[in-house]
Amino acid sequence: MMNSIPRIPLAHWTDVAIDYLTLNYRDTTKAIAKFLETIIIGIRDFLLVVPPELIIIIVALIAWRLAGKRTALFSVIGLFFIYNIQLWQGTMHTLAMVISGVSLCILLGVPIGILAAKNKTVNSIVTPILDFMQTLPAFVYLLPAIPFFGLGVVPAVITTLIFAMPPVIRLTSLGLRQVPEELIELGKSFGATFFQMLFKIELPLARSTILAGINQCIMLSLSMVVIAAMIGAKGLGGEVWTAIQTLNMGKGFEAGIAIVILAIILDRITQNLGKTK
Amino acid sequence: MIKLEVNNLTKIYGTNTDKALQLVNKNVSNEEIRKRTKQVVGVRNASFTVDAGESFVIMGLSGSGKSTLLRCINRLIDITDGEVLIDGQDIAKVSGKKLIEIRRKKMGMVFQKFALLPNRTIVDNVAFGLEVQNISRMERYEMSLEALEMVGLKGWEDNYPDSLSGGMQQRVGIARALATDPDILLMDEPFSALDPLIRQDMQDELLELQKKLQKTIVFITHDLDEALKIGERIALMKDAEIVQIGSSEDILLSPATDYVARFVENINRSKALTASAVMVKPHTIVYPKDGPRVALHHMETHGISSVFVTDRAGKLIGIVRAEDAANLAKKGERVLDEIIETDGPVTGLDTNLSDLLEELAHTKIPIAVVDEDNVLRGTLVRGSVIAGLAGERRAIEDDE
Numbered sequence: 117m118m119n120s121i122p123r124i125p126l127a128h129w130t131d132v133a134i135d136y137l138t139l140n141y142r143d144t145t146k147a148i149a150k151f152l153e154t155i156i157i158g159i160r161d162f163l164l165v166v167p168p169e170l171i172i173i174i175v176a177l178i179a180w181r182l183a184g185k186r187t188a189l190f191s192v193i194g195l196f197f198i199y200n201i202q203l204w205q206g207t208m209h210t211l212a213m214v215i216s217g218v219s220l221c222i223l224l225g226v227p228i229g230i231l232a233a234k235n236k237t238v239n240s241i242v243t244p245i246l247d248f249m250q251t252l253p254a255f256v257y258l259l260p261a262i263p264f265f266g267l268g269v270v271p272a273v274i275t276t277l278i279f280a281m282p283p284v285i286r287l288t289s290l291g292l293r294q295v296p297e298e299l300i301e302l303g304k305s306f307g308a309t310f311f312q313m314l315f316k317i318e319l320p321l322a323r324s325t326i327l328a329g330i331n332q333c334i335m336l337s338l339s340m341v342v343i344a345a346m347i348g349a350k351g352l353g354g355e356v357w358t359a360i361q362t363l364n365m366g367k368g369f370e371a372g373i374a375i376v377i378l379a380i381i382l383d384r385i386t387q388n389l390g391k392t393k
Numbered sequence: 394m395i396k397l398e399v400n401n402l403t404k405i406y407g408t409n410t411d412k413a414l415q416l417v418n419k420n421v422s423n424e425e426i427r428k429r430t431k432q433v434v435g436v437r438n439a440s441f442t443v444d445a446g447e448s449f450v451i452m453g454l455s456g457s458g459k460s461t462l463l464r465c466i467n468r469l470i471d472i473t474d475g476e477v478l479i480d481g482q483d484i485a486k487v488s489g490k491k492l493i494e495i496r497r498k499k500m501g502m503v504f505q506k507f508a509l510l511p512n513r514t515i516v517d518n519v520a521f522g523l524e525v526q527n528i529s530r531m532e533r534y535e536m537s538l539e540a541l542e543m544v545g546l547k548g549w550e551d552n553y554p555d556s557l558s559g560g561m562q563q564r565v566g567i568a569r570a571l572a573t574d575p576d577i578l579l580m581d582e583p584f585s586a587l588d589p590l591i592r593q594d595m596q597d598e599l600l601e602l603q604k605k606l607q608k609t610i611v612f613i614t615h616d617l618d619e620a621l622k623i624g625e626r627i628a629l630m631k632d633a634e635i636v637q638i639g640s641s642e643d644i645l646l647s648p649a650t651d652y653v654a655r656f657v658e659n660i661n662r663s664k665a666l667t668a669s670a671v672m673v674k675p676h677t678i679v680y681p682k683d684g685p686r687v688a689l690h691h692m693e694t695h696g697i698s699s700v701f702v703t704d705r706a707g708k709l710i711g712i713v714r715a716e717d718a719a720n721l722a723k724k725g726e727r728v729l730d731e732i733i734e735t736d737g738p739v740t741g742l743d744t745n746l747s748d749l750l751e752e753l754a755h756t757k758i759p760i761a762v763v764d765e766d767n768v769l770r771g772t773l774v775r776g777s778v779i780a781g782l783a784g785e786r787r788a789i790e791d792d793e
Contacts, residue, residue, distance in 0.1 A: 296506075296508075298504050298505070298506050298508040299508055299510065301464075301469050301502070301504065301508070302502070302504065302508040302510075302521070303525075304467075304469055304496070305467050305469060305496055305500065305501075305502040305579070306496060306497065306501075306502070306521060306522040306525055306573070307493040307494070307495075307496035307497030307498075307522070307525055307526070308493075308525045309493065309525075312525050316521070316524070316525070317510065320510070320512045321510070321511075321512065323512075
């Protein structure tokens with residue numbers, strides 16, 4: 117009975133679809149890639165031009181303001197250690213990728229989250245797509261990204277987008293839906309317009325939830341760093357990847373520790389963004 | 394002048410309201426409509442008018458539709474049928490832009506749980522209504538500080554809501570509604586979340602403010618005592634319908650339905666009743682020139698032990714007791730002048746019964762009720778007062 121139905125050629129269909137898309141939209145995607153690359157490399161080069169001492173001081177000051185003395189002290193020691201083991205360049209490269217990846221996630225994710233919170237139809241379309249994005253193994257979309265965006269940082273940032281954007285969308289939508297009904301009525305009854313409601317009531321009240329989503333997004337994008345190195349993203353992930361390929365366990369561990377330090381600093385700083393008034 | 398007029402307003406919750414609306418107009422019960430169409434009737438055929446400067450209370454238990462009715466007035470909830478006229482303009486039919494304009498300029502709302510924005514200071518909360526009208530910061534702060542002063546919160550402007558007590562938070566809510574200087578205040582159970590003592594203070598303060606500001610107030614409550622205190626007129630709602638509209642006394646003394654009667658059974662009547670509501674007409678009066686024998690004759694006829702003396706215009710002069718009149722008659726005097734007691738108990742028409750109970754307990758002669766021209770309008774005797782407190786108005790024989 118089950119065998120009477122012929123095998124569904126999903127793999128073939130996928131190949132055909134990718135071929136078709138590559139053939140017809142390659143120029144567009146390549147143009148986007150070029151544009152993104154300019155920005156990401158620009159951020160990286162900027163971070164590398166600034167003297168490391170200055171960056172350490174600035175990060176420590178930000179950490180002190182937002183997360184307290186302990187995080188500030190940890191940032192100073194951690195970043196100095198990274199500099200000391202000669203992974204500064206790789207760290208700045210990774211940081212540039214995280215900054216651009218997360219910025220894109222916020223730029224796209226927050227508006228989509230707002231639409232999903234406001235509109236049931238949008239929500240019912242977006243939710244299954246997010247489930248799909250979060251559960252589909254990264255390797256499956258890592259390779260198809262290459263024909264569209266080439267090798268290097270751009271496909272890495274695009275795959276980071278797929279992997280790390282869902283929490284921004286989900287938590288923005290959740291934050292907006294959690295605004296108490298009475299405060300929505302407050303806005304309406306005093307004659308607030310759609311955008312006044314959004315900027316004066318809904319977004320400020322959803323702030324800490326949205327920031328929790330952004331924090332998640334940063335952590336997830338850091339965890340993509342190593343995977344993305346496989347398609348030529350370089351940076352700290354590249355160091356790990358090279359070390360694995362040459363069975364250089366010591367080098368691999370150093371690069372891994374640098375990723376952890378970066379993750380802890382970014383996490384502590386962004387975790388506390390939502391708590392300050 | 395009529396400020397707000399609601400005509401045959403019906404609100405049905407659901408996606409297919411047409412059929413339910415037909416059933417409402419055929420007087421089918423809410424429960425039956427729910428069974429037949431799966432639509433829920435929120436308000437059915439409500440009609441009332443509120444004059445400019447009047448305090449109108451909508452009272453009912455939870456689920457009676459009172460909050461829905463209030464929200465139809467500023468269209469937080471869309472109306473299924475009927476009209477809501479504000480200064481003659483039907484708010485159900487205005488465009489989105491016009492609706493925003495009306496909400497900004499003509500109405501202020503006060504919420505049960507205060508609805509303060511926790512991320513804003515007190516002054517920025519009060520200024521919210523002005524901010525959405527794009528009034529400059531300087532100007533809106535100035536207006537907001539004025540409003541804060543009115544509610545007695547001067548000096549608190551830079552605090553955040555969570556550092557204020559419930560009563561103070563609701564003052565901020567009231568200041569916010571007043572800051573835009575709207576004609577109409579919509580108050581949705583504003584004092585229900587406060588503890589009883591604070592609640593009474595807030596009620597008193599609202600009445601004080603209202604004396605000065607003369608806003609048109611639509612006030613929602615489930616508390617009859619509160620309704621009687623705040624409302625010049627009260628609408629009582631049950632099962633989505635208004636069952637009675639009237640003054641406090643109408644509601645208490647002539648409940649339109651059993652439901653209203655049961656509702657009013659439990660309240661402290663002395664607070665709501667005024668002298669004029671329970672006084673009885675004096676059976677008889679005498680004039681000074683009538684003389685003791687005439688007075689005695691009147692008292693005997695009506696079986697009373699004292700009688701009020703007025704002039705020809707009905708103005709109260711005093712009271713004469715039977716024993717004094719008898720003594721005077723023995724002496725052969727012809728006029729009452731020397732035995733008229735002029736320092737007996739007197740009260741005004743609007744005095745609350747609760748303020749008179751003590752006097753009633755001690756006095757041996759009836760209390761005279763006079764109007765502002767000192768004309769005798771009635772008398773208070775214990776029997777009529779007790780009957781009033783018990784909820785019945787009856788012709789009561791003068792028992793003194």
